[in-house]
Amino acid sequence: MLYREPEDGEPIRFENGKWIVPKRPIILYIEGDGIGPEITNAAIKVINTAVQKAYGSDREIRWMEVYAGEKGEKLTGNRFPEETQKMLLKYRVVLKGPLETPIGKGWRSVNVAIRMMLDLYANIRPVKYVPGIESPIKNPEAVDMIIFRENTDDLYRGIEYPFDSDQAKKIRKFLKEELGVELEEDTGIGIKVMSKFKTQRITRMAIKYAIEHGRRKITVMHKGNVLKYTEGAFREWAYETALKEFRDYVVTEEEVNTVYGGKVPENKIVLNDRVADNMFQQIITRPAEYDIILAPNLNGDYISDAAGALVGNIGMLGGANVGDSGGMFEAIHGTAPKYAGKNVANPTGIIKGGELMLRFMGWNEAADLIEKAVAEAIRQKKVTQDIARFMNVPALTTTEYTQTLVDIINSM
Numbered sequence: 001m002l003y004r005e006p007e008d009g010e011p012i013r014f015e016n017g018k019w020i021v022p023k024r025p026i027i028l029y030i031e032g033d034g035i036g037p038e039i040t041n042a043a044i045k046v047i048n049t050a051v052q053k054a055y056g057s058d059r060e061i062r063w064m065e066v067y068a069g070e071k072g073e074k075l076t077g078n079r080f081p082e083e084t085q086k087m088l089l090k091y092r093v094v095l096k097g098p099l100e101t102p103i104g105k106g107w108r109s110v111n112v113a114i115r116m117m118l119d120l121y122a123n124i125r126p127v128k129y130v131p132g133i134e135s136p137i138k139n140p141e142a143v144d145m146i147i148f149r150e151n152t153d154d155l156y157r158g159i160e161y162p163f164d165s166d167q168a169k170k171i172r173k174f175l176k177e178e179l180g181v182e183l184e185e186d187t188g189i190g191i192k193v194m195s196k197f198k199t200q201r202i203t204r205m206a207i208k209y210a211i212e213h214g215r216r217k218i219t220v221m222h223k224g225n226v227l228k229y230t231e232g233a234f235r236e237w238a239y240e241t242a243l244k245e246f247r248d249y250v251v252t253e254e255e256v257n258t259v260y261g262g263k264v265p266e267n268k269i270v271l272n273d274r275v276a277d278n279m280f281q282q283i284i285t286r287p288a289e290y291d292i293i294l295a296p297n298l299n300g301d302y303i304s305d306a307a308g309a310l311v312g313n314i315g316m317l318g319g320a321n322v323g324d325s326g327g328m329f330e331a332i333h334g335t336a337p338k339y340a341g342k343n344v345a346n347p348t349g350i351i352k353g354g355e356l357m358l359r360f361m362g363w364n365e366a367a368d369l370i371e372k373a374v375a376e377a378i379r380q381k382k383v384t385q386d387i388a389r390f391m392n393v394p395a396l397t398t399t400e401y402t403q404t405l406v407d408i409i410n411s412m
Contacts, residue, residue: 002067002076002083009062011091012361014325017205021361026062028087032097033069034335039347040097042402046347046370047095047354049406054365064091068110069099080110085117092118092326095354098335114328115151120321122202123149123300124209125332126356127307127317132378134390135312142288143310146215148206149300151321153198154230156297160190194230194296199237205322206294207246210269213359217291218242218250220273221299234296235273242271276303283307308332315386316374318352322360329357343397346384348374351405373408377401 009026012019029044031037044063051059066084073079088094094114101109114120125147129140137143161167168189175181206218220239224232242250246269253272256264264270274282276299283290283303287310295303308314314333321328331349339345351370358367377383381393382404388395396404 002081003064003087005087006062006064012093014092017208017324019360019362021363023059024062025093025361026064026091027357028064028066028091028094030066030068030084030094030096030099031071032335033071033100034098034337034340035345036069036097036099036335038341038343038398039331039345039350040095042347042398043095043350043354045402046351046373046405046409047358047366049409050358050366050369050373051363053369053409053412054363059363066094080113088114088117093357094328095350095357096328096330097350098331098333100335100337111328115321118326118328119152119323120326120328121150121152121198122205122320122322123147123151123304124320124322124356125149125304125308125317126352127304127311129311130316130375130378132381132391133312133316133387135310137284137287137310139287140311143307145283145287145290145293145307146209147293147295147300147304147307148202148209149295149304150198150202150234150297152297153193153195154297155190155192156301157191157193159193161188163188192227192230194234196233196237199234199296200241201324203238203241203294204245206292207242207250207269210292211246211249215269215291216264217270217272217289219279219290219293220271221276221279221293221295221303222273223276223299224273225275231276231296231299238273238294239271279303280306283310304332313387314349315346316348316352318349318354318356320353320356320360327357327360329353343399344385344395345398346386347398347402348384369409369412370405372412373405376408377404380404 006026009024010022012021012025029040031040066087067075068080068084072081099110127145129143163186171189172183210218220235222231222235224235249269250271251265251268253270293303308317317332319330319332330353333349355367355370381391382396384401385395
């Protein structure tokens with residue numbers, strides 16, 4: 001048997017999309033490849049410190065390591081062992097270090113496999129400037145947004161065919177003969193799909209998050225002026241869901257201007273939308289106007305990295321893949337194999353992923369401690385080499401930086 005499960009903890013349960021978190025939840029972790037083991041264990045140390053400081057002995061995470069990636073292959077011959085899959089399906093919450101996807105062999109992507117297995121349909125990425133980090137924009141302190149990217153639909157469904165394949169030839173023939181659409185013979189085919197059900201459920205999650213965390217605006221990002229029945233439909237379905245199911249909480253931007261004289265009613269969330277290409281320049285020139293961004297898969301992928309660039313260091317960002325009954329929390333960077341084992345990697349990304357996990361658990365006091373500790377470490381210029389070189393200060397090692405965060409939390 002590959003795993004021994006903790007005897008003194010309980011799984012997190014999910015009821016109607018709500019997290020039911022016991023005082024001693026069992027949470028899985030995957031160390032990951034490359035720098036993964038170093039940064040994942042650093043994150044666990046910081047998370048444990050924050051939980052202990054916030055709640056004393058009343059709450060404690062019972063961590064359980066499961067194997068995937070290089071470690072899984074080394075121990076079992078499989079990058080995603082069957083027993084790991086069983087544990088993920090049982091416990092449904094995992095803190096995950098970065099995993100390499102080898103070219104041409106094995107699992108297409110363990111990350112994607114976990115998302116599909118647990119139906120983690122929302123990719124959530126908070127992007128907030130931390131003072132002291134060098135940014136390419138004039139007023140980075142205005143950047144405080146969260147992207148909700150639909151994770152399972154759109155072009156990323158992977159329905160595509162090479163131009164010279166039998167499938168592409170059949171589709172071109174069908175389009176010509178049945179629909180009167182003629183394509184060149186050297187045309188590859190990709191199919192963009194957008195589901196009302198999937199749009200509605202991520203809209204619900206974004207609105208619930210806004211309500212629970214005091215966010216004041218949701219902007220639907222789309223290219224509906226051209227792609228009317230996919231991205232245009234995403235926009236329409238988002239408005240429909242918001243106004244039918246959350247009418248007491250939501251007011252549209254049009255209503256603010258036409259009914260309320262340009263002033264947002266108290267305790268209302270403003271819902272608006274922007275065309276995708278316009279969004280890219282607006283988050284640079286007017287970042288303060290964006291709070292929660294709700295986007296289809298492809299747009300969400302693009303805008304997430306663009307927003308990350310605004311804060312100057314994508315390695316500082318954590319992310320989550322969340323569904324109605326599970327979550328995978330991680331850094332958004334890769335495995336950085338050339339830094340593996342050198343004790344120089346910045347663990348902030350996965351620490352911020354852990355902070356987001358704590359917020360979904362409802363353990364906001366511990367999450368707040370982590371957020372404040374990271375900001376204070378940067379204020380003190382106690383940082384790893386990737387940031388230190390821009391500050392012209394000596395770099396801390398991974399372990400020194402981790403201990404700095406621990407010390408700051410304990411002093412709060």
